[in-house]
Amino acid sequence: MITLSYFLTFSSLWVLTALFDSALYHYSIWEGLKYLLFNEISMDMVYLISGLLIGLAFCIVTDIRLYRNKKKGNQAKGNKN
Amino acid sequence: MLKENISLTQLEALLLNFLLGSAIVIGIGTDAKNDAWIAILIATLIGGGTILFYWFLMNRLPGKTLYELLEFCFGRKFAILLSHGYIVYFLYNSGRVIRDFGELMASALMPNTPIEIISLTICFVIGYILYLGLEVLARTSEIFTPYLFGFIFLLTIFLLVSGQIEMTRLLPVLGEGFKPILKSLFPGLLTFPFGELIVFTVIFLNVTDTKKGQKASLIGVGVASFLLIFSSILMIVTLGVDGILRSNFPLLSTAREVAIGNFIERIDAIVVFIMMLGILVKGSVFLYGALKGLEYIYKKPFRYFSIPFAMLxxxxxxxxxxxxxxHLQEGLKLVPYFLHLPFQFGIPAVMLVILLWKQRKGKKNKTGWNYGSNQKAKKNPGT
Known part of the structure; x- marks a missing residue:
């Protein structure tokens, strides 16, 4: 769930940024999306992409831990019954 | 989920630093030129009204956050959609605040450090603070606020002693009439910084004494506005209108004017401290608003989201x-109209109408106005 929320929010922010760029520079939304991907991601962005990947790793690990806890909880309930 | 509590003083400190935040970095009301302080003064009255409006909205259903109010008004499905909108809005605003600080650091103070590193570092700190909870953020804000007052006082004394202040720069008052003031008020000052207080609708329920919370909020807004007016006057009398318009960070330029006996010079650090505290609190509060929305949608504690979303x-x-x-163009031309006005005033106004209508309907049906408890009673008639 946390990973899903991460991707959803990432995409929404991407679209919002592209929308504003396209409104400001008078080009289409598709061009705005492409521009963000190919032009604005510069060399120094590698630091931020690393940060983004760290965030993604956090999400995946948290999701796995939550899933394991849930599974354990279900098993404990099953044993009691 | 664990409820966190903040005191009235902490709420005031949060409001104060939040309102100073990026407003003190880039300067506000500059459209009104040397009448900027009058524009901020009028905006203060509107800001007071805005915070009272948000309190009035939250008092309709005590103990609920903005997101739960959305659910009450529009139903769970539509509320999730709107909450997602608010999450994106808060994250975007948090990003803009961090960008202001990044630009300040990268262009004026640490030109060899990439802005990416500055953003990443401050976001890690914000993420960690929020991982520890709202109480930690409130305490941080409370502890550092006295220093802020001390530094503003010091800056004023230094500027007075160094002879850089010329009160005549404030004249003529209302030289071009009220038009420039109105121009800077709508939607500029109305939405930034006062309208941004919408994010506090997720914090109000954490205040220990909600009855006095309204008064404390007004005090917080009042003190912050006083400091904004004071800093605006300080900038005008030191730099003059042209100096302010030419400078990207007017308060920093003001501090750089200090020179006493070739000894006390370049007291940038004082101003940077004020700005850094404001940005830290404002960025954190916006991120917290988004995290509470995620907690509402996905029904998981907000702490799980704090570090990943800080990276985002x-x-x-x-x-x-x-x-x-x-960045400034977007902030002036697009953001106020497409984001600030709908999320700060549009949706809350619609919500208030629906809330009042539903409560009136509830009273007429003699079932009380607390929709949530009615629903529970309907589901469990025996309880």
Whole structure:
């Protein structure tokens, strides 16, 4: 769930940024999306992409831990019954 | 989920630093030129009204956050959609605030450090603070606020002693009439910084004494506005209108004017402290608003989201615009109309109408006005 929320929010922010760029520079939304991907991601962005990947790793690990806890909880309930 | 409590003083400190935040970095009301202080003074009255409006809205259903109010008004499905909108809005705003700080550091103080590193570092700190909870953020804000007052006092004394202040720069008062003031008020000052207080609708329920919370909020807004007016006057009398318009960070330029006996010079650090505290609190409060929304949608404690979403804010703080000029253009031309006005006033106004209508309907049906408890009673008639 946390990973899903991460991707959803990432995409929404991407679209919002592209929308504003396209409104400001008078080009289409598709061009705005492409521009963000190919032009604005510069060399120094590698630091931020690393940060983004760290965030993604956090999400995946948290999701796995939550899933394991849930599974354990279900098993404990099953044993009691 | 564990409820966190903050005191009235902590709420005031949060409001104070939040309102100073990026407003003190880039300067506000500059459209009104040397009448900027009058524009901020009028905006203060509107800001007071705005915070009272948000309190009035939250008092309709005590103990609920903005997101739960959305659910009450529009139903769970539509509320999730709107909450997602608010999450994106808060994250985007947090990104803009961090960008302001990044630009300040990268262009004026640490030109050899990439803005990406600055954004990433401050976002890690914000993420960690929020991982520890709202109480930690409130305490941090409370502890550092006295220093802020001390530094503003010091800056004023230094400027007075160094002879850089010329009170005649404030004249003529209302030289061009009220038009420039109105121009800077709508939607500029109305939405930034006062309208941004909408994010506090997720914090109000954490205040220990909600009855006095309204008064404390007004005090917080009042003190912050006083400091904004004071800093605006300080900038005008030191730099003059042209100096302010030419400078990207007017308060920093003001501090750089200090020179006493070739000894006390370049007291930038004082101003940077004020700005850094404001940005830290404002960025954190916006991120917290988004995290509470995620907690509401996904029904997981907000702490799980704090570090990953802080990284997202760091990423978008750099990606939102190519350079500082682009960043300011977006902030002046697009954001107030397409984001601020609908999310700060549009949706809350619709919500208030629906809330009042539903409560009136509830009273007529003699079932009381607390929709949530009615629903529970309907589901469990025996209880």
């Amino acid at each position: 804010v760091a990423f978008y703080s750099v990606l939102i615009s190519v350079n500082f000029a682009d």
